[in-house]
Amino acid sequence: MRREVASDREISLLAVSVRELELDLDAFEGPFDLLLTLVLREELPLVEVDVAGIVLTFVERLAEREELDLDACGEFLVLVAALLELKARGLFAGESDLEDLEPEEAAEELARRLEEYRRIKGAAEWLAERLAAERDRYFRLGPAPLAPRGERRLAEQDPQALAAVLRALAAEPPEVSLAHLELRFPPVSRFLEQFRAVLGRRQRFDFDHEVAGFSRVEQAVAFLALLELRRAGEVSLEQAAPFAPIRVARAGREEEVEAWSVRSA
Amino acid sequence: MERPLRLIAASPVDALARTIEALLVVASQPLGVAELTEAAADDPERVETALGLLRERYREGRSGIVLEQVAGGWAFRASREAAEACGRLFERPVERNLSQAALETLAVVAYLGPCSRPEIARWRGVAVDSVVAGLVERGLISEAGRGDLGVVRYRVTPLFERVFGLESLAALPRLDEFGGDAEELRGRLESLAERRPA
Numbered sequence: 001m002r003r004e005v006a007s008d009r010e011i012s013l014l015a016v017s018v019r020e021l022e023l024d025l026d027a028f029e030g031p032f033d034l035l036l037t038l039v040l041r042e043e044l045p046l047v048e049v050d051v052a053g054i055v056l057t058f059v060e061r062l063a064e065r066e067e068l069d070l071d072a073c074g075e076f077l078v079l080v081a082a083l084l085e086l087k088a089r090g091l092f093a094g095e096s097d098l099e100d101l102e103p104e105e106a107a108e109e110l111a112r113r114l115e116e117y118r119r120i121k122g123a124a125e126w127l128a129e130r131l132a133a134e135r136d137r138y139f140r141l142g143p144a145p146l147a148p149r150g151e152r153r154l155a156e157q158d159p160q161a162l163a164a165v166l167r168a169l170a171a172e173p174p175e176v177s178l179a180h181l182e183l184r185f186p187p188v189s190r191f192l193e194q195f196r197a198v199l200g201r202r203q204r205f206d207f208d209h210e211v212a213g214f215s216r217v218e219q220a221v222a223f224l225a226l227l228e229l230r231r232a233g234e235v236s237l238e239q240a241a242p243f244a245p246i247r248v249a250r251a252g253r254e255e256e257v258e259a260w261s262v263r264s265a
Numbered sequence: 266m267e268r269p270l271r272l273i274a275a276s277p278v279d280a281l282a283r284t285i286e287a288l289l290v291v292a293s294q295p296l297g298v299a300e301l302t303e304a305a306a307d308d309p310e311r312v313e314t315a316l317g318l319l320r321e322r323y324r325e326g327r328s329g330i331v332l333e334q335v336a337g338g339w340a341f342r343a344s345r346e347a348a349e350a351c352g353r354l355f356e357r358p359v360e361r362n363l364s365q366a367a368l369e370t371l372a373v374v375a376y377l378g379p380c381s382r383p384e385i386a387r388w389r390g391v392a393v394d395s396v397v398a399g400l401v402e403r404g405l406i407s408e409a410g411r412g413d414l415g416v417v418r419y420r421v422t423p424l425f426e427r428v429f430g431l432e433s434l435a436a437l438p439r440l441d442e443f444g445g446d447a448e449e450l451r452g453r454l455e456s457l458a459e460r461r462p463a
Contacts, residue, residue, distance in 0.1 A: 113390075120388055122443025123372035124365065127429060131360055134430040136348030138355060139340060140293045141424075 021061060021076075025053045036079065039086065046087045055080060186218055191225030199235065199250045207246035281307050282315040289319075294423060295338030336426035337433050359403050360428050370396045371405060375425065376440050379409035379418035 021032040028035050028044060032054065038044040058076050062068070198205050211222045226248065229235045238247040276282070284305045288296060298316070302309045316332075316339055323332035323341070331344050343351050363371075370393055373385045385393045397419065400406045405428065409420040426433065 116388060117390065119440050119443045120369055120372050120376070123376060123437075123440060124368040126438060126443065127368050127372055127375075128363075128365075130429050131363065134428070135357075136345045136352075137342055137430055138348060138351035138357070139342035139427065141359070 021054075021058055023054060023057055025050050032079070036083070039083070046083070049083070049087065051080065051084055051087060054083070183217055186221050188221055188225045188228060191222040192228060194222075195225060195229055195248070196234070199248075204247060204249040207248050209245075210248075276314075276318060278311050278315040278318065281305060281311055282318050285312065285315050286319060289332070289339060289341050292340065295336045295340040295427065297338040301339070333430075334432050335430060336423040338423075340427070357428075359405065359424065364396075366391075366393075366396045367400060370400060371421065371425065374400075374406050374419050375421045375434060375437060378406075378420040381412050381416040381418050383416065385419075 023030060023032055023035060028038070028049060035044070035049070035054075039046050039049070058080075062073070195205075195210070198210065207223075207226060211219045214222065226235070226237070226246070229248075230237055233251055236249050236251050238249070239245070284307075285301055288301060288304050296304075298309055298312055301316075302312045305312060320332050320334075322328065323330050325331050325344055326346075329344050329347055330341050332339060332341055335342075366389075369389055370385055373388045374380060377384070377388070382393055382397055385397065397406070401408075401419070404422055405425045406419045407422050409418050412418050421434070425431075431437065
């Protein structure tokens with residue numbers, strides 16, 4: 001086959017023609033060369049450039065010529081490929097592993113990926129051949145009818161033992177003794193009398209001192225007696241602060257009147 | 266008195282072989298030695314011996330039923346000579362019209378699984394969502410847990426091994442046997458670059 005060899009002059013003319021290819025795209029209007037410059041200067045976002053539109057324009061221009069110019073096509077391919085690569089990298093910004101690579105490393109990475117893909121394609125072809133070879137294998141298909149497996153196996157059980165355990169559970173529990181909860185309350189009157197007797201001898205006394213040595217229950221009843229005396233206006237009570245000693249004083253005349261008015265209010 | 270049909274020559278595992286035959290007839294998926302041993306309540310070594318006897322009895326060309334070791338277990342299938350008749354009565358919907366994309370995706374999952382859809386897409390260079398969904402529907406791949414970021418991962422199913430007649434995934438040829446020489450590919454890329462005008 002005879003191969004057309006273009007002269008140097010023709011090549012330069014054609015090369016110029018590719019670079020001066022007039023484009024009329026949505027994002028850009030002007031010569032191809034300018035588009036490349038703008039893209040390289042990052043003044044035109046490549047994402048918006050319709051590469052297919054460029055290819056169409058070139059193919060139309062090519063169709064206007066009588067013979068196929070391989071050199072012009074070659075240069076155009078290189079330029080468009082570079083443009084596509086830039087655009088692809090822009091579109092897959094997440095794939096940063098390719099961005100930082102030198103051209104040689106990028107070529108290496110590309111070769112590696114192509115190789116990986118060829119292997120998978122080879123494996124797919126093998127599967128297709130295998131499928132064709134196994135086309136006459138017929139077998140039963142369907143959901144697994146396997147019986148559910150007993151995951152937990154219990155040891156041998158004795159029904160008598162179970163009955164004994166249940167019997168023990170069903171038996172009435174023994175009655176709980178409440179004897180220790182029984183309380184003996186001394187009569188309030190006992191403390192009323194005691195406090196009145198003290199107040200008969202002294203003007204005032206200290207409640208805590210007076211009930212010291214009593215049980216908690218007796219102290220509580222004594223306190224009730226104290227409140228009773230206060231209610232009757234027989235005593236006045238003082239306590240400097242919470243939990244401070246309670247001072248009991250025989251009530252004066254004024255306090256009795258005040259107590260009275262409070263009670264009648 | 267009626268005696269059992271002597272399909273197998275007298276052997277110490279005669280009765281066990283008949284039990285295993287029965288189990289395999291009932292099963293619709295391959296049964297492993299462990300499953301057969303448990304169901305037959307027998308010894309694994311004796312089960313293996315019985316399977317050897319059965320394989321000989323049900324081998325291609327000797328019976329309309331063939332016992333094969335497939336998908337990590339043992340299963341009956343129709344003999345190849347009966348395939349035409351089977352084909353008139355039954356379909357093979359699982360493997361019908363498997364596209365090139367589906368086969369490539371299957372290859373990725375079979376060799377590299379469990380793997381996620383983004384991983385498969387990276388290998389194939391295109392989106393694989395619908396292909397993966399189709400393969401799941403056919404029962405050739407299934408979900409196999411989730412990856413670190415919560416993405417679903419897939420692996421091939423025992424049905425895949427059965428459809429492709431694989432004893433196990435280990436029966437697949439090594440991946441580096443495919444795709445030719447990496448150096449050759451590199452050389453072609455370099456020579457292309459050299460021809461590029463300055």
